[in-house]
Amino acid sequence: xxxxxxLKEANLRGRGGAGFPTWQKWQMVKDAVSPDGRKFVVCNVSxxxxxxxxxxxxxxxxxxxxxxxxxxxxxxVAAQKGFLYLRKDYYGKHKxxxxxxxxxxxxxxxxxxxxxxxxxxxxxxxxxxxxxxxPRIKPPFPPQVGLFGCPTVINNLETLYFAAKIxxxxxxxxxxxxVSGDTACPGAFECGDNxxxxxxxxxxxxxxxxEFFVQAGGGASGTILLDSDLDKPLTGAGSIVVxxxxxxxxxxxxxxxxxxxxxxxxxxxxxxxxxxxCLKEIFSQEPLDIxxxxxxxxxxxxxxxxxxxxxxxxxxxxxxxKLMAK
Amino acid sequence: xxxxxxxxxxEAVEGQSVLEAAKNAGIEIPALCYHPDLCVxxxxxxxxxEIEGIPVPAAACSAKIKEGMKIVTDSDNLKSLRKTNxxxxxxxxxxxxxxxIWQGKCALLKYAAVFKANPMAVPLRKPExxxxxxxxxxxxxxxxxxxxxxxxxxxxxxGSRRGTDTEMKSDGFLxxxxxxxxxxxxxxxxxxxxxxxxxxxxxxxxxxxLDSESPVDEIxxxxxxxxxxxxxxxxxxxxxxxxxxxxxxxxxxNVTGKLAAALKKLGFDKVFDVNMSAxxxxxxxxxxxVWRVTEKKPLPMFTSCCPGWMRYLxxxxxxxxxxxxxxxxxxxxxGSLIKTYWAEKxxxxxxxxxxxxxxxxxAKKYDVTKPEEKINELSPIxxxxxxxxxxxxxxxxxINLKEMEQGAADDPFGVYTGAGTIFGATxxxxxxATRTAYWLITGKNLEKVECENVRGIAGxxxxxxxxxxxxxxxxxxxxxxxxxxxxxxxxxxxKAYDYIEIMACPGGCIGGGGxxxxxxxxxxxxxxxxxxxxxxxxxxxxxxxxxxxxEVYDEYFKGDEHKIHEILHxxxxxxxxxxxxx
Numbered sequence: 001x002x003x004x005x006x007l008k009e010a011n012l013r014g015r016g017g018a019g020f021p022t023w024q025k026w027q028m029v030k031d032a033v034s035p036d037g038r039k040f041v042v043c044n045v046s047x048x049x050x051x052x053x054x055x056x057x058x059x060x061x062x063x064x065x066x067x068x069x070x071x072x073x074x075x076x077v078a079a080q081k082g083f084l085y086l087r088k089d090y091y092g093k094h095k096x097x098x099x100x101x102x103x104x105x106x107x108x109x110x111x112x113x114x115x116x117x118x119x120x121x122x123x124x125x126x127x128x129x130x131x132x133x134x135p136r137i138k139p140p141f142p143p144q145v146g147l148f149g150c151p152t153v154i155n156n157l158e159t160l161y162f163a164a165k166i167x168x169x170x171x172x173x174x175x176x177x178x179v180s181g182d183t184a185c186p187g188a189f190e191c192g193d194n195x196x197x198x199x200x201x202x203x204x205x206x207x208x209x210x211e212f213f214v215q216a217g218g219g220a221s222g223t224i225l226l227d228s229d230l231d232k233p234l235t236g237a238g239s240i241v242v243x244x245x246x247x248x249x250x251x252x253x254x255x256x257x258x259x260x261x262x263x264x265x266x267x268x269x270x271x272x273x274x275x276x277x278c279l280k281e282i283f284s285q286e287p288l289d290i291x292x293x294x295x296x297x298x299x300x301x302x303x304x305x306x307x308x309x310x311x312x313x314x315x316x317x318x319x320x321x322k323l324m325a326k
Numbered sequence: 327x328x329x330x331x332x333x334x335x336x337e338a339v340e341g342q343s344v345l346e347a348a349k350n351a352g353i354e355i356p357a358l359c360y361h362p363d364l365c366v367x368x369x370x371x372x373x374x375x376e377i378e379g380i381p382v383p384a385a386a387c388s389a390k391i392k393e394g395m396k397i398v399t400d401s402d403n404l405k406s407l408r409k410t411n412x413x414x415x416x417x418x419x420x421x422x423x424x425x426x427i428w429q430g431k432c433a434l435l436k437y438a439a440v441f442k443a444n445p446m447a448v449p450l451r452k453p454e455x456x457x458x459x460x461x462x463x464x465x466x467x468x469x470x471x472x473x474x475x476x477x478x479x480x481x482x483x484x485g486s487r488r489g490t491d492t493e494m495k496s497d498g499f500l501x502x503x504x505x506x507x508x509x510x511x512x513x514x515x516x517x518x519x520x521x522x523x524x525x526x527x528x529x530x531x532x533x534x535x536l537d538s539e540s541p542v543d544e545i546x547x548x549x550x551x552x553x554x555x556x557x558x559x560x561x562x563x564x565x566x567x568x569x570x571x572x573x574x575x576x577x578x579x580n581v582t583g584k585l586a587a588a589l590k591k592l593g594f595d596k597v598f599d600v601n602m603s604a605x606x607x608x609x610x611x612x613x614x615x616v617w618r619v620t621e622k623k624p625l626p627m628f629t630s631c632c633p634g635w636m637r638y639l640x641x642x643x644x645x646x647x648x649x650x651x652x653x654x655x656x657x658x659x660x661g662s663l664i665k666t667y668w669a670e671k672x673x674x675x676x677x678x679x680x681x682x683x684x685x686x687x688x689a690k691k692y693d694v695t696k697p698e699e700k701i702n703e704l705s706p707i708x709x710x711x712x713x714x715x716x717x718x719x720x721x722x723x724x725i726n727l728k729e730m731e732q733g734a735a736d737d738p739f740g741v742y743t744g745a746g747t748i749f750g751a752t753x754x755x756x757x758x759a760t761r762t763a764y765w766l767i768t769g770k771n772l773e774k775v776e777c778e779n780v781r782g783i784a785g786x787x788x789x790x791x792x793x794x795x796x797x798x799x800x801x802x803x804x805x806x807x808x809x810x811x812x813x814x815x816x817x818x819x820x821k822a823y824d825y826i827e828i829m830a831c832p833g834g835c836i837g838g839g840g841x842x843x844x845x846x847x848x849x850x851x852x853x854x855x856x857x858x859x860x861x862x863x864x865x866x867x868x869x870x871x872x873x874x875x876x877e878v879y880d881e882y883f884k885g886d887e888h889k890i891h892e893i894l895h896x897x898x899x900x901x902x903x904x905x906x907x908x
Contacts, residue, residue: 137368262506270414271371302374302403
């Protein structure tokens with residue numbers, strides 16, 4: 001059985017957040033016709049979302065598996081070149097070690113210049129092409145028209161790590177979780193796939209005693225979940241930030257996100273550039289103009305150019321609707 | 327294929343975007359960063375529509391149609407999204423509506439009314455003017471909404487983008503800098519890039535963030551207090567079929583007579599028509615072409631009427647300078663004649679004449695400052711007004727062009743032929759020159775006056791013109807992206823052409839950077855059609871038969887080629903990058 005079949009059987013889905021079936025992405029690139037014969041594989045380690053640290057955790061402990069995962073994907077789709085797209089601090093910390101592991105394999109270690117935006121796959125492609133860090137219009141999607149116009153697999157580090165594990169027969173339906181915030185033992189954990197948020201907190205010894213809420217899926221763009229929402233599977237990038245309800249100033253929490261997004265958004269589209277700035281202004285003063293914030297959230301969710309704006313809408317929308325608009 | 331928009335079945339063509347398909351069916355989807363001349367950028371997000379089967383709204387400009395697609399363009403949800411979006415846009419657009427080149431007709435205000443957006447809902451993010459100047463162009467970034475139309479257009483003019491490219495490029499003189507809220511448009515600091523002053527950025531800006539430096543107030547003051555000066559105004563060929571738009575007249579309507587009357591009413595002592603000197607340019611250029619061909623001098627010969635093109639060659643391709651005709655542009659030729667022949671004839675000191683020139687062009691403002699253009703130490707032209715600025719000057723003086731009686735430009739520079747008037751459209755100079763070159767070589771006039779193979783607003787035209795067994799390979803381009811194709815052709819084969827006409831702006835002068843807003847292919851076609859019907863209606867259609875041209879040669883030059891060269895010809899030289907003033 002070939003690797004793509006194996007991935008399909010193991011039902012491995014992208015661990016970067018979107019959860020797209022990995023085998024399908026590889027199959028698309030394998031089948032795609034390249035205009036100049038080239039195909040690429042990019043391992044995305046931009047891990048720009050605050051409170052997500054699982055890719056760094058894996059890179060620290062099992063870099064060999066990651067590199068073999070990239071090589072595996074390259075072989076599976078017949079790509080001539082791979083890129084290891086590293087967050088700036090990961091690059092500084094691990095590049096020498098990684099270069100040794102890579103040896104003479106055609107895998108380039110690339111230091112990402114985009115910050116948070118590098119997590120968006122077409123922005124990542126633009127940055128490797130030395131263009132402005134901005135998303136492309138989709139379609140076409142990267143498996144059809146990717147890096148330098150060629151079919152390209154872009155997978156999160158964890159995805160390629162587990163692809164390698166699957167190839168070696170070592171996959172036990174696990175995934176990595178990052179837990180942080182007002183909690184007993186924060187960190188990265190490997191547990192079973194498809195756990196609910198409550199199960200992750202319980203299994204990692206992080207279920208708080210005091211009244212709390214969590215932000216699931218990323219420390220900036222993740223969704224706010226209350227106690228009653230915790231029995232749903234944790235999706236996305238597998239991150240949970242725990243907030244002690246009594247200790248948390250909701251306006252300041254929103255402001256910290258807004259400041260992050262103002263700094264990190266690319267500025268290409270109006271909803272993000274202006275909407276995020278406006279959210280920062282709104283959350284900078286009291287009383288909060290909740291109605292305007294809701295209008296902006298609605299616009300970001302419906303009309304922003306790339307998933308970045310939808311992420312902003314996700315966190316602000318759930319914060320406002322679940323905790324502030326009562 | 328068939329698609330359904332707002333419950334209405336419409337016929338659409340595969341490959342079209344939802345926005346284009348809707349537009350063809352007469353359904354307007356609001357959009358700001360969309361322009362039919364430019365590639366799709368999808369950054370304003372105003373055009374989002376609901377498509378059945380797609381969970382979130384999609385940008386109509388970038389979404390391609392599919393058979394049977396069901397699209398809603400005006401739901402309550404979309405209306406409220408657009409309202410919020412517009413309010414955010416107003417938050418980054420410092421309004422100065424009374425001074426804006428859109429004169430209250432911009433899309434922002436139009437859609438604000440439609441979607442009940444409150445322009446004051448969001449506090450201004452950039453409350454102070456943030457101005458940067460390059461040549462005659464002024465960019466106020468406090469008005470800019472970062473749509474990048476200017477950057478895209480500039481990449482066509484000074485960068486590597488071609489009109490057929492579907493992806494935006496930003497390697498021209500205008501660049502995008504910064505990130506997030508600090509994003510802004512900036513002129514390039516690259517020593518190898520410069521503005522060619524074409525003004526295409528201005529006419530493609532949806533919100534009036536770009537404009538040209540205007541002498542309207544100075545001219546207005548001079549008209550009211552002449553200080554002993556004689557005030558003369560001249561207007562370009564293409565003005566006559568565009569300025570009417572600013573007074574609610576139809577696209578392409580020829581207003582030569584009304585314009586002459588309006589300019590006199592403004593208080594100018596003399597009103598002259600640049601069509602007259604376009605005729606003279608034609609004769610001189612045809613003479614030079616025949617000379618270059620028969621004497622084996624450098625070919626191809628480039629036309630020089632377009633100052634954006636001249637600026638391009640003088641900055642980017644100085645190696646091509648020997649190929650430029652030495653004949654002055656019609657504007658500078660007429661200015662030169664006014665300050666020599668006309669001054670002498672009327673016993674006026676040249677230094678006491680103020681020549682105002684109305685041009686469809688912003689680069690002409692630069693053109694008159696060039697030292698090579700001087701005539702007896704004087705600039706041939708004192709002020710250049712764009713079409714838009716003249717409209718402003720008339721409005722300021724409460725002169726409604728539409729209501730003017732028919733007047734006429736003054737002798738001796740008021741009479742023109744059909745050849746002169748078509749200078750305003752791409753291919754027009756070639757056609758005019760061909761008519762006269764034929765006569766110079768054969769001693770006879772062409773039987774069929776019209777040269778259909780050089781007409782039309784296609785960006786690039788190639789033709790072979792045969793005169794008495796001499797085959798001339800002609801290349802005609804409008805828009806710098808097409809000019810660059812011709813230059814590439816020449817780099818590969820220096821003998822690829824014998825005669826080349828280039829106009830930097832799409833469609834030629836009728837699509838110039840100084841023309842009224844808005845502009846698109848339909849409007850350019852109508853303006854050009856107005857000029858061709860003017861040509862058709864003229865009794866005389868050969869430049870060499872112009873009585874005004876004959877008078878100048880007979881009365882003034884009397885066969886003195888040295889004098890002709892001194893007054894009607896110029897020279898070119900490599901030019902440095904212009905200063906960027908912040």
